[in-house]
Amino acid sequence: MVSPPLHTADPLRLGDGFVLDSSAYELRRSGRALKLERIPMELLVLLVEERGHLVSRDRIVERVWGKDVFLDTDNSINAAIRKIRQVLKDDPEQPRFVQTVTGRGYRFIAPVTDVGADATDERVVAEPASNQPLRSRSRLVLTLTALGLAAVATFWLVRRGGPGPGGTPSLRSIVVLPLDNLSGDASQDYFVDGMTDALTTDLAKISALRVISRTSAMRYKGTKKGAPEIARELNVDGIIEGSVVRAGERVRVTAQLIHAGSDRHIWAETYERDLGDVLRLQSEVAQAIAQQVRVQLTPQQQTRLRSPAAVNPEAYDLYVRGLPYINGQAGFETARGYFEESIRKDPGFAPAYVRLADTYVVLGLSRQVSPERAYGSAREALRKGLALDASVAEAHTTLAVLYWFHEWDWAGAAREFDQSVELAPNYAFAHSYHANFLAWGGHAREAAAEIARARELDPGLSFAACESSDFLQLRDWARLVEVSRRAAVSDPNDWLEHHFLGMGLEGLGRPSEAIAEYQKAAEMSNGDQDPVAGRAHALAVLGRRAEAEAILRDLQRNSRNVYPSPYLIAAIHAGLGQTDKAFEWLERAFQERSWDIAWQIKADPRIDNLRSDPRFQSLLRRAGL
DSSP states (O other): OOOOOOOTTSOEEETTTEEEETTTTEEEETTEEEOOOHHHHHHHHHHHHTTTSOEEHHHHIIIIIOTTOOSOHHHHHHHHHHHHHHHHTOOSSSOSSEEEETTTEEEEOSOEEEOOTTOOSSOOOOOOSTTOOOOOHHHHHHHHHHOSHHHHHHHHHHHHSSOOGGGOOOOSEEEEOOOEEOSSOGGGHHHHHHHHHHHHHHHTTOTTSEEOOHHHHGGGTTOOOOHHHHHHHHTOSEEEEEEEEEETTEEEEEEEEEETTTTEEEEEEEEEEEGGGHHHHHHHHHHHHHHHHTOOOOHHHHHHHHOOOOOOHHHHHHHHHHHHHHTTSSOHHHHHHHHHHHHHHOTTOHHHHHHHHHHHHHHHHTTSSOHHHHHHHHHHHHHHHHHHOTTOHHHHHHHHHHIIIIIOOHHHHHHHHHHHHHHOTTOHHHHHHHHHHHHHTTOHHHHHHHHHHHHHHOTTSOOHHHHHHHHHHTTOHHHHHHHHHHHHHHOTTOHHHHHHHHHHHHHTTOHHHHHHHHHHHHHHTTSOHHHHHHHHHHHHHTTOHHHHHHHHHHHHHGGGTSOOOHHHHHHHHHHTTOHHHHHHHHHHHHHTTOHHHHHHTTTOGGGGGGTTSHHHHHHHHHTTO
């Protein structure tokens, strides 16, 4: 039977409950826009246009992806059909909308009719946008749910004081949700996550936008939550979602921007490049989003977004393989191997140098390598990376940490923290490290403001450890105990909070209580030197010398496997009342430029009995403290 002609400019009723409005690029039910990505939407439009007829897989590929497609078409079509069925609540075994013809293609089988002029679903005629009063809230709701792009413009005129260029809403805060892997190959997830990371990083350079950090966004990977719910949880106006298809040396990214409050699609576009141009592709997506949300870019930000270089495809692949190991997962040695190999493949790829430097800093802070080796390797990697691209904000944050911990150049550290925040105002970890540096310098109010900013940008992280370390640096023992105790309850697996709690209790003169917290931290961290040394110090203060001396011997005996902190050994001797020994080890820490000198010596309560000694004041002066 030949289907009756439809007025394709009008919305179409699908079955008894859905309305497809192709002019507004929207699928609705009961007046509510439903979430459907570009590829599934285009496939749905095609199936509806050919309703009642078999649509072959070849026809789908040609219409949706183009003739010169390079992707795994079978898996990509299957994924798109699955998403259509999910939104239509269609059972593939007993279909009401989309019928599968095995080995051939698909057929749309539900009744399709014009909504037409009666507008019985939810359509009304748009009123002129200029100077029209809002007659009632219910009329506003009807108007919004009925119209396409013209009504969106009217809505935003009322809600935000007027339409911007193109009639789209002005957004001030966004999140990039984890992009979907439509390659049909789960082993490519690392690559897709890397694209999510890169797009977030590019957008973080825009000072007029608040961009939620990757760590918070990744919690929504595979989520079934809708845009409004996610937006409420993250306190954002807009959501960016999309997909990535990689096949060989080609990559395609589809991105769409959603106004979170109304769950309406504002913009969607597809970009396709050779893998060697992937950085340029990412930059183009970021620029397009900036244009759509109508934020003002400074000339410097425009330059940074427009100046990516080509990259060796193998180098880029190795780089994104290493990112999961440095983005909150254990395995910095593994990450270092990937970044070093990436650099060997492409010595001109700046981000790999920066991430390599980060691995050395973490290895140094965790005392898996000596301060000198960590500093030398990280500093050289940063030198090369910054020579290639001085606009990488993460490089300046890491350089600030090196100035602070190893070079003892406080002015240089302050300058680099400022530079990092200027280059990427939305880089949450720059704000958290800066907060620690400000607290270390005694600037409590400024430090608190930076922690608050970090939490705005990364609401999925508590930054409790950052706040605890700030109160440690400020020697506010009561607040340190309060904050770290609360954080240890909310996250029982965070060993750092138990360690900070032990430090706070020692600061309050309660070493017997501190022992238990140090013990928990040592067990949870698999024997990290800080809580181990803290427990030894508290035992020594309580007169349990044999136990403290046994821990001291163990620390020195393990020097073949890890770098033993001479500063921590000095702190144990201080607890034992062995002042000369303590200064002998403090001098060694000074000569080796132990990172503990910069980080701990100003505030540490465990060495308070040494502070009045002239040797201590001499050491502070020589360190520039």
